[in-house]
Amino acid sequence: MGSCEPATSDAPVGVALVGAGYWGRNVARNLLDSAATELLWVCDVDEAAAGRLVGRRSEVRTTSELDKMLADDEVEAVAIVTPPGTHVDVGLAALRAGKHVLMEKPLATRTADGERLVATADELGRVLMCDHTFCYTPHVRRIRELMHAGELGDLQYIDSTRVNLGLVQSEIDVLWDLAPHDLSIMDFILPPGVVPVQVSAHGADPIKVGQWCLAHLTMPLSNGALAHVHVNWLSPTKIRQMVIAGSSRMVVWNDLLPGRRLTIFDSGIDVTPVEGDERTRRMVGYRLGDSVTPAIPESEALSAVVSEFAAAIRTGRPPLTDGHAGLRLLRTLEAASMSRRADGALVRLELDDAA
Amino acid sequence: MGSCEPATSDAPVGVALVGAGYWGRNVARNLLDSAATELLWVCDVDEAAAGRLVGRRSEVRTTSELDKMLADDEVEAVAIVTPPGTHVDVGLAALRAGKHVLMEKPLATRTADGERLVATADELGRVLMCDHTFCYTPHVRRIRELMHAGELGDLQYIDSTRVNLGLVQSEIDVLWDLAPHDLSIMDFILPPGVVPVQVSAHGADPIKVGQWCLAHLTMPLSNGALAHVHVNWLSPTKIRQMVIAGSSRMVVWNDLLPGRRLTIFDSGIDVTPVEGDERTRRMVGYRLGDSVTPAIPESEALSAVVSEFAAAIRTGRPPLTDGHAGLRLLRTLEAASMSRRADGALVRLELDDAA
C-alpha cells in the first residue's frame, strides 16, 4: 500500500480526523495550523457535524463513512476523537488500513482492548500515540524536568484536584471521565523507579444517576509517598490544581492562573536524625524559603501533540506518550473500579506489561 | 462548698485558666475582655510562663500548683488548655473540686476517658463544655442555619481541606492534631437525621517521623452523601476551605478571605426523572446561577465561646457544644485510627451514647 511507504521526511503528514465534537474541533484546528500535518478529512457518523466543523469555504472533505476515508491513500494517519467505547474498533480498522493512530484518552474502555491496539500497532509497525494532552504543556514538562533532575528532593506526596460543575455522563463515571488527566500526568512526571503500588477508590452518587459523580483516589507509591486525586462533577467552584511535594522543594501547579501557573516553594520540613538515638527520634523543623514563579511562555499543548505525532511518524521513534503509557492508565482505572466494588479496599497495581 | 451554690445571675463567673501556651493566651484575653467572666488565676507547670502570660502590672494570680488554685472558692470554673494527654486528670480534679469545666479539644485521648469526664460532670451537676471554637464563628453558624432551614436542599457532599506547613507533633498524628476542627464543625452543621456511618483513613509519613503527616478521611453519610477531610502538615500553601454542596445550593467557606469567607452558589446539577422510564434514566442538566457573598460581620469566636460557657453556668442549660459533642468527636477519631490499622478499610461509626 502506498500509504505504508515512508514519505520523504519534510512532506506534511496527511491526516484524517474521526469525531467532530468539542475536542475534535480543537484537534482539527491544530492539524490545520501545523506545517507538519495536512488535514484531509473529517469523518463523523453525523456528517452535518463534520460539515459544521470544517466550515464554509474549506476544501477539507467530510464523510460519515469510515471505510471511504480509510481507502484514501493520501491519508497516512488518523486522529480518533470518538467516544471511548468506540476506540478499539475504529483504532483497529485504522491500523489495519495501514494508518498511524493518535488516540484520544482513554485508549479503550478495557485493558484487553487496549492490549489489542498496542499489539496490532507493534505488529504492523504503525505509530500508536495516546493524546495525554497535559503532558505536552510546558508546565507539566517543567515539573517532570524538576523531578527527574532531583530538584525537588525525595517525593513526599502528590495531591491533585480536578473539580467543577461538569457534564454528568451516562456511560462512564467521574473516575473514567476526569481522572485520566491526573493519572496520565502522574505517570509522566514520577521520577525513575517510583511507581504507584496500590489504589483505593471512594466515591458517591448523591444525585442518583447510577454513576459516581465524585471520587477520591488514594495511591501509595513505591517510595512511601502518597498520591491522592479528587475528581468531582458537582463542585460549584472550578479547581485544577496539583501539588507535588518533595523533601527539598514543593511545586504547586494551578492551571487556572495563566502566566503564573507554576510556583516552586523552597519551603518544607527539615528532618535531622538525632545521633545515638533510637530510630524514631528526629529533630523536625520548618523551612520557610522564597517562592518562585518561573516565566514559562504559554503555548497550546495540542500543537505540541500534533508535532510529536508527526515527528514519531517521520522518524520512526516512539512518541513520548505511546500505547504503553495508555495501557498503564487503563490498568490503573480498572484497579480503581475494582476497589470501588471492594468498598475502597486497596487494590494492588501491576502496571508493567507482561513480558 | 460555697462555690457550688448558684451565684446571682449577673455576677461575672470567676475563672481560672490552666495552661499558658499559645492558645491559653487567647483564652485569657477573652476571659479578661468579657463582662461575663473574671480571670482570677493562670496555672501552668511552668509558673514563669504563667507570669509572662499575665504580663506586668496585672493583678491576676499565677501558680504552678493546681490544687492551690482549685482550693480558691472564688474560682467557679476552670478553662483547661493543656496537652490532650492531661485533659482527663486535670478535668476530673476540677470537676471534683466543684468547678465547671471548659475543655480544649479533643476532650481526651481515649473515648473511655471522655466518658469518665462526661459521667462525672453529669453526676456532680457541673457544666462540661468542649471548646469547639469554629462552631462559634458567625460563618459556621450561618452554614448550620442554612442547612437546618433546608436552604441547601439535600446534602450531597462535604469536602474539607486543612493543610499548611505545620508543626509536626511527636505525640499525636496529623489526624488527631487537625481533624478535630473539621469533624467538630461537621457534627455541628449536619442537618437533623444525617450522620456519618463509616470512616476510612488513608495517610502517609513520607518524612519518617513515626506519625502520619498527611491523611485523608472519607466518610459515607447516612443519606448517601460523602464527606472527605484532607489534613496535612507538609503543604507549602495554606488552605482552610470547606465545601458543603446541596441539591439546591452550595456553600464554599474559605477561612482565609476575611470579609468574604462565605460564598453561596445558586448553582448545581438538576436531575429530573424521566417519566415512564426505568429507575436510572434521568435528565441531568447544569444550573449556573448567581453567587452571593453575604455580609457577615467578623467577630472573634473565642469571645462567643466564653459567653456561651458563662451563660451555661448561669442558666444551668447545656452549652451548644457539650461533653456529648466531645464524645462523638473522640469516637470518630478512634474509628479513624482503627481504619488506619486496617489499611483504610471502612470502619462502622457508632456515635451515640449507649443508653
Next chain:
Amino acid sequence: MGSCEPATSDAPVGVALVGAGYWGRNVARNLLDSAATELLWVCDVDEAAAGRLVGRRSEVRTTSELDKMLADDEVEAVAIVTPPGTHVDVGLAALRAGKHVLMEKPLATRTADGERLVATADELGRVLMCDHTFCYTPHVRRIRELMHAGELGDLQYIDSTRVNLGLVQSEIDVLWDLAPHDLSIMDFILPPGVVPVQVSAHGADPIKVGQWCLAHLTMPLSNGALAHVHVNWLSPTKIRQMVIAGSSRMVVWNDLLPGRRLTIFDSGIDVTPVEGDERTRRMVGYRLGDSVTPAIPESEALSAVVSEFAAAIRTGRPPLTDGHAGLRLLRTLEAASMSRRADGALVRLELDDAA
C-alpha cells in the same frame, strides 16, 4: 452600483477584511463563523500575511490591492483593521466605493478626519460602525443596564485600570493605544444626562522612548462624579479592572476572572441630612451589604460586533456604536493630548457634534 441596492434581508453580507494582523485574524474568524456574514477577501499590503491568515485549503481570496477588492460587487461591506493613521484614507475609499464600513478604534487620528468619515457615510447612506469591542461584552452591557435602570443610584465615581507589560508603540502614546477601550466603555455606560466635562492628563516617559508610557486621565463628570483612567505599558502585573460606584450599589468588573468578572456590592456610604441644620451637616455611615456575582454566560464580543454590523446594514438602523460614538472618543483623546501639552491642566470637553 449593484452593491448599493438593499440585498434581501436574509442573505449573508459579503465582507472584505483589510488588515491581516493580530486583531484582523480575530475579526476574520468571526466573519467566517457568523451566519450573517460571508468573508470574501482578505486584503493586506503584505499579501503573504493575508495568505497566512486565510490558511491552506480556504477559498477566501487575498490581495494587496485595495482597489481590486473594492471593485468586487459581491463585497457589500469592509472591515478595516489597519494602523490608525491609515483609517481615514482606507475608510473614505471604501465608503466612496459604496461599501459599509466597520472601523477599528480609534476612528481616525484626528477629529477632523473622523468628521470627514462620518459626513461621507451620512451623505452616501452607508453604515459606519466603530468596533468598540468591549461594549459588546455581556458584562459591559449588564453594567449599562444597571446604570440606566437606576440600580446603582447616583453615579459617584468610575475608576478604570488597564495596565500590563505592553508593546511600547513608536507612533502613538499609551493614551491613544489603551485609553480608547476605557473611554468608549464609559461613553457607553454613562447614564442619560451625565457626561464628562473636563479632562486632565498626566503621564511620564521614564524609559525615554519619546512617548508617554504611562498616563492618568482625570475627568470630572457633569453630576459631580469623577472618572479616572490609568493606562500603563510598563506594569509587571496585568490589571483590567473598572469600578463603577453609585450611591446605592457599586460594581467591580475584573476582566481577568472568567466566569465571575462582575461583582455587584450592595455596600456604600449612606448620607442622611440632619434636619434643621445647615447644609453641610449630614449623618454619614457605612452600609456593608451582600455582594452578588451574577451568572453571565461568557460569549465572544466580536461575534456580537459582527452581528450588530450585519443587522445595521440589513435594517438600515444605526449601529449601537456608530461614527458619532467614534467622534466623541476622538474628541476626548484630543483634549487629553491638549492637557498633556498644558502640564495636566483641565481642558474643557465639547463632545457633541456642532449642529
Next chain:
Amino acid sequence: MGSCEPATSDAPVGVALVGAGYWGRNVARNLLDSAATELLWVCDVDEAAAGRLVGRRSEVRTTSELDKMLADDEVEAVAIVTPPGTHVDVGLAALRAGKHVLMEKPLATRTADGERLVATADELGRVLMCDHTFCYTPHVRRIRELMHAGELGDLQYIDSTRVNLGLVQSEIDVLWDLAPHDLSIMDFILPPGVVPVQVSAHGADPIKVGQWCLAHLTMPLSNGALAHVHVNWLSPTKIRQMVIAGSSRMVVWNDLLPGRRLTIFDSGIDVTPVEGDERTRRMVGYRLGDSVTPAIPESEALSAVVSEFAAAIRTGRPPLTDGHAGLRLLRTLEAASMSRRADGALVRLELDDAA
C-alpha cells in the same frame, strides 16, 4: 528635672499615652509588651475611655488631666495619639515638660505648627519621632533596601492605591486622612537624590459632605519618574497596593496577602539605543522573567516603632522617622491642598528645611 537626666541605658523608658482611641489601644499594647518601655499612664479627655483601654486588674494609671500626668517625673516620654488638630498643643506641652514625644501622623495640621514642634524639640534636646508606622514593616524596609542597593535599576514609577469603604471624616479630607501613609512610605523608600518635585491633586465629593472623599495625587519625580496615589473612602473593595517599577526589577507590595505581601518581578522593558541613529530611535523589547516572593517573617510594625523610639531616647541618636520626615510630609500635603484650590495645577514642592 529628674526626668531630663539620661537614665541608665537598660532601664525601660517610662511612657505615658495620650489618646485612648482605636490606634491608642494598639500603641498601649505594644508599650506594655516591649521590654524597653513601661506604660505608666493613659490620658484621655474621656477618662472612662482610658479606663476601658487599660482594662480591669491593671495598675496603669488613668487621667483626663494632661498636666497631672506630665508632672510625674517617672514619665520620660509621651506617645500622642489624639486628633491631628490637637497635636501641636499637646506636643509642645509634653516637650516643654521635658518629655520625649512619639507623635501620630500627621505631625500637625499646618507646616508652621510642625516647624514649632521640631524647633522646640531641637532646642530642648528631646526626641521627636513621627509614627510613620508602615516604614517599620519588614516589607517596606525590604523595598528600601532593594531601592538603595540599586537592585531595581532606575526608578520608573510608583503607583499606590489605598481604597476601601472608610470612615468619612468631618474635619479632614481623604488626602489628609489616608495619603500620609503613602507619602511617608515614599519618602522612606526613594533612592538617594530622587525627590518629588511637583504635586497635582484631583478629587471629588460625590456624596456632598463638604470634603473630598476620593482623590488622586500625581507627583513628577526629579529623575523623570512619576508617582501616583489613589486614596478613596467610597470603594466597595479594599485595596492596599503599591507598585514600585524600576528599569531592572519591579516590586508589587500587596498588603492584604499575609505571608506573601511582596513580589519581585524580574520583568520589564528593555530599551537599547540604536547606534548611529537619531536620539529617539531605540529598540524596545519585553523581558518576562521569573517572579520571586521572598520569605519575610511577619512582625508587628508598631513593636518596631516602640523599639526605635526607646533606642533613640537611650542613645541620643535621631529616630529613623524624625520630625523632619514629618515636616516633609506636611509640606507635601499642604502643596496638594494648594493644587486642589488651583483645580489640579502642578504645585512646586520645596521639601527641605530652609537653613
